[in-house]
Each structure stands twice: as C-alpha cells, then as structure tokens.
Amino acid sequence: MKALVMRSTGSQYDVLTETGQRLVCRARGKLRLKGYKESNPVAVGDFVEIDLKAGLITEVHERKNHIVRKSVKKTGHVHVLAANIDQAVLMVTLVKPATSTGFIDRFMVTAEAFGIPQALLFNKQDILDDAGRELQETLIRIYSNLNIACLKISATTGDLNGVKSLLHGKTSLIAGLSGVGKSSLLNRLSPEINQPVGEISDYSNKGMHTTTFAEMFKTDAHTFVIDTPGVKEWGLVNITPEELSDYFPEMRVLRSTCRFGYRCRHINEPGCAVRQALNAGAISASRYASYISMLEDDDNRR
Ligand SMILES: Nc1nc2c(ncn2[C@@H]2O[C@H](COP(=O)(O)OP(=O)(O)O)[C@@H](O)[C@H]2O)c(=O)[nH]1
Numbered sequence: 504m505k506a507l508v509m510r511s512t513g514s515q516y517d518v519l520t521e522t523g524q525r526l527v528c529r530a531r532g533k534l535r536l537k538g539y540k541e542s543n544p545v546a547v548g549d550f551v552e553i554d555l556k557a558g559l560i561t562e563v564h565e566r567k568n569h570i571v572r573k574s575v576k577k578t579g580h581v582h583v584l585a586a587n588i589d590q591a592v593l594m595v596t597l598v599k600p601a602t603s604t605g606f607i608d609r610f611m612v613t614a615e616a617f618g619i620p621q622a623l624l625f626n627k628q629d630i631l632d633d634a635g636r637e638l639q640e641t642l643i644r645i646y647s648n649l650n651i652a653c654l655k656i657s658a659t660t661g662d663l664n665g666v667k668s669l670l671h672g673k674t675s676l677i678a679g680l681s682g683v684g685k686s687s688l689l690n691r692l693s694p695e696i697n698q699p700v701g702e703i704s705d706y707s708n709k710g711m712h713t714t715t716f717a718e719m720f721k722t723d724a725h726t727f728v729i730d731t732p733g734v735k736e737w738g739l740v741n742i743t744p745e746e747l748s749d750y751f752p753e754m755r756v757l758r759s760t761c762r763f764g765y766r767c768r769h770i771n772e773p774g775c776a777v778r779q780a781l782n783a784g785a786i787s788a789s790r791y792a793s794y795i796s797m798l799e800d801d802d803n804r805r
Pocket residue numbers: 626627628629630656657658659660679680681682683684685686687688699700701702705
C-alpha cells in the first residue's frame with residue numbers, strides 16, 4: 504500500500520497510508536534509493552510502499568526533489584531532511600532574534616540548488632520599531648524582485664489568512680532560526696499541531712545534542728507543512744565556485760554576458776556583467792556580499 508512519511512526518528516517512521524491510517528514502520532533492511540549516497544534512505548515527505556502486516560517500508564518512490572542539512576555528527580556527510588517539497592518557506596525576524604541576510608541567502612541558495620521555490624515570512628510585526636520596519640521594507644524590496652513571496656505576519660496574534668493561502672494545497676518546508684516563531688505559527692494552523700513553543704524546548708535541544716528530525720503535518724486535505732526544529736545549517740553539496748552564481752537568479756541571468764562567460768566568478772574579472780550590475784545598483788550589495796562569503800566558505804564545496 505502507498506503511504507507518505509510524516510516523521511522519522513532515524514530507525515522508525517510514522518507514515519500516513521492512502522486510506523488515512525497512521526502507523527509506525529521500520530525500513531526493510533536493504534532499502535536503498537537509486538542515486539543517493541546519504542545515510543538515511545527514507546525521509547519525511549517520501550512516498551513509500553509499505554507491507555502493512557509486517558510494518559515495513561519496502562520501497563521508496565522516486566523523489567521530485569529533496570533538501571539536505573549538514574550532518575551534526577560528521578563533516579562532509581549530509582542528511583536528507585525532507586523530500587517532495589513544493590516550496591521552502593523561511594520565517595525571519597528582524598528582532599528577537601535578528602536574522603542576517605547571510606543566513607537568508609544561504610537558505611535561498613540551498614533551496615534554489617535543489618529546485619525548490621521559496622517564500623519569506625517576516626514574523627513578529629507587533630514588536631518591530633521604526634528602524635526594524637525600514638530594514639524590513641528594504642529586504643522585502645530585494646526579495647520581491649527575485650520573485651520570492653514576502654509576507655508580514657504576527658504568528659501569535661495576527662491574521663493568518665495570507666499565510667494560509669500561501670500554504671494551501673502545497674507541501675511547504677518551514678524553516679528559520681530557533682525562536683523566530685515557527686512552532687507558534689504551526690500551532691495556529693491546525694488544532695492537531697502541538698509543537699513546543701519558547702526558549703525551554705530550544706535550550707534542551709542544544710543541551711542534549713539530539714539529532715533533530717523534520718516532522719510533517721497535514722493541515723487540510725491537500726496541505727502539508729514540515730517543521731524543521733533545530734536546523735541551523737543548510738547543506739550545499741559539491742557546488743564549484745564557477746557554479747555558485749547559478750543559484751543566485753539575478754546573477755544567473757547575467758553570466759552569459761560576462762566576458763569570461765561561465766568561467767567568471769564575478770570577483771575582479773574584466774568585463775564582468777555581475778559587477779557592472781552591482782555598481783549600477785541592479786544587484787543588491789547584501790546579496791553580492793552573501794555570494795562572496797559563500798564563495799570563500801570551503802564548507803560549501805565539500
Ligand atoms: N511578539 C511576538 N512573539 C512571538 C511571535 N511569534 C512567536 N513569538 C514568540 O517567540 C518565541 C519563540 O517562538 P517559537 O514558536 O517557539 O519559535 P520557533 O523556535 O521558531 O519554533 C515564543 O516566546 C513565542 O511566543 C510574534 O508574532 N510576536
């Protein structure tokens with residue numbers, strides 16, 4: 504029978520069968536997914552075949568896409584966090600905590616590299632001051648120009664109609680720094696969701712070095728959200744310096760016009776169209792700074 508993986512603890516999987524039954528399964532011993540080297544063969548969001556009587560996942564269906572996070576255990580290893588995602592939604596706050604553009608751009612690049620459309624939720628509108636609002640408008644201008652949907656919300660008190668229509672009918676990965684309000688939002692999307700809110704749960708996560716796993720929730724017949732508690736770093740695998748700007752859409756469209764074409768890294772090469780666009784203000788300085796920072800980060804080119 505076909506089923507959808509809702510939760511994983513590494514050795515056990517909660518699945519939702521096509522007849523609406525929830526049950527816990529293990530993966531058949533030799534389960535492998537073609538073309539994947541990652542440690543976990545089954546991820547949240549995978550469509551699987553199950554042997555109902557034995558409580559076993561016997562087959563993993565081909566994925567539309569997947570997203571990985573860096574392994575907490577070993578450098579160079581990746582963990583498939585979730586599969587078959589329609590959109591990657593990053594929740595950010597400008598205060599408590601402040602989300603940096605570097606963090607936002609790393610997330611966007613990761614999603615872009617895995618072919619997943621992105622959206623941004625600017626949470627905690629209720630506690631923003633004038634300076635915060637001004638910075639927020641600047642960011643909204645930058646990311647709207649990249650066709651990334653930007654919504655302003657207050658997860659604890661505000662009207663959630665905009666978010667609900669963004670999520671409706673899709674499977675969305677919800678990410679963001681610890682404390683931005685992911686669980687607060689999810690809890691209001693469905694009475695069946697009861698995620699722990701606040702610093703205490705975040706603290707205990709850090710203290711125990713637990714590996715965190717994504718968890719998927721169904722909020723209506725065709726709407727699924729995936730919570731990613733404690734995921735601080737997103738993984739890029741085997742991206743060469745020449746390739747990185749392919750995942751910055753505003754640079755991707757320009758690079759064939761760089762004099763050195765696909766060999767241009769947009770640093771100091773003559774006739775670089777990206778540098779020209781940066782100087783003309785068509786590419787934002789913060790996006791370019793993130794690009795340079797990622798280029799310098801060896802970790803992204805494992
Ligand atoms: N003022 C304000 N606080 C919020 C809002 N959303 C979440 N919080 C608070 O931020 C803290 C962290 O929220 P939580 O949902 O646990 O964040 P998570 O770590 O991203 O899951 C909690 O104390 C929430 O009550 C909001 O829109 N406004």
